[in-house]
Amino acid sequence: xxxxxxxxxxxxxxxxxxxxxxxxxxxxxxxxxxxxxxxxxxxxxxxxxxxxxxxxxxxxxxxxxxxxxxxxxxxxxxxxxxxxxxxxxxxxxxxxxxxxxxxxxxxxxxxxx
Amino acid sequence: xxxxxxxxxxxxxxxxxxxxxxxxxxxxxxxxxxxxxxxxxxxxxxxxxxxxxxxxxxxxxxxxxxxxxxxxxxxxxxxxxxxxxxxxxxxxxxxxxxxxxxxxxxxxxxxxxxxxxxxxxxxxxxxxxxxxxxxxxxxxxxxxxxxxx
Numbered sequence: 001x002x003x004x005x006x007x008x009x010x011x012x013x014x015x016x017x018x019x020x021x022x023x024x025x026x027x028x029x030x031x032x033x034x035x036x037x038x039x040x041x042x043x044x045x046x047x048x049x050x051x052x053x054x055x056x057x058x059x060x061x062x063x064x065x066x067x068x069x070x071x072x073x074x075x076x077x078x079x080x081x082x083x084x085x086x087x088x089x090x091x092x093x094x095x096x097x098x099x100x101x102x103x104x105x106x107x108x109x110x111x112x113x
Numbered sequence: 114x115x116x117x118x119x120x121x122x123x124x125x126x127x128x129x130x131x132x133x134x135x136x137x138x139x140x141x142x143x144x145x146x147x148x149x150x151x152x153x154x155x156x157x158x159x160x161x162x163x164x165x166x167x168x169x170x171x172x173x174x175x176x177x178x179x180x181x182x183x184x185x186x187x188x189x190x191x192x193x194x195x196x197x198x199x200x201x202x203x204x205x206x207x208x209x210x211x212x213x214x215x216x217x218x219x220x221x222x223x224x225x226x227x228x229x230x231x232x233x234x235x236x237x238x239x240x241x242x243x244x245x246x247x248x249x250x251x252x253x254x255x256x257x258x259x260x261x262x
Contacts, residue, residue, distance in 0.1 A: 024128075025160070025164045026128040058157050058164065059220075060164055062219055094228065
């Protein structure tokens with residue numbers, strides 16, 4: 001498995017997901033399951049995914065983000081992506097995910113929004 | 114074409130080997146004067162090709178083999194990534210952006226390979242496997258962003 005670390009924190013209606021590692025086919029299942037379990041346990045409206053610690057993403061990683069977007073957006077929720085590294089940001093941009101997810105410079109912006 | 118270096122890898126079709134493959138190919142490619150951004154692009158292209166072999170070619174069977182051949186000329190990396198999986202029936206359709214057989218995937222694997230490498234070709238025979246042949250030149254620059262595909 002490709003190592004990926006998750007730190008989850010719920011603040012009111014929002015789940016903060018802080019990721020560290022590489023998001024690819026080797027880490028996708030673990031990541032998907034961990035977020036799904038957290039959402040099953042304590043449903044929230046919005047997701048804030050902090051990507052500052054993510055050094056690589058490919059279409060498998062993008063798929064995990066898209067799948068979670070589909071889940072929260074059904075209930076009117078939003079997905080916000082925080083501080084992607086340049087090489088990760090480029091992939092997100094090319095994928096078009098920024099058309100449906102917001103990019104934030106810091107987690108604190110999520111609470112303001 | 115005169116090669117200054119060549120290598121071959123063969124590994125099992127398990128997800129953990131996606132990272133192994135891209136890191137190995139990037140380390141090999143770094144013998145040339147590729148920029149860090151070039152190496153990142155090569156990593157994404159390798160990840161996508163190997164991921165496709167595992168998910169689509171072998172339908173997640175973990176006991177199959179994926180082969181990579183890489184060669185360096187003085188100014189380019191040539192890559193060949195192949196599997197003996199089920200193959201692609203309609204390559205033209207598979208190459209369309211946003212075509213995916215899985216709702217949680219974006220169908221961007223081939224788009225990334227095409228965008229990030231200077232040449233890209235896919236050969237496949239249903240029932241016999243798929244071969245992706247790609248190359249990237251040193252100093253060819255970063256691929257332009259085409260977000261609205």
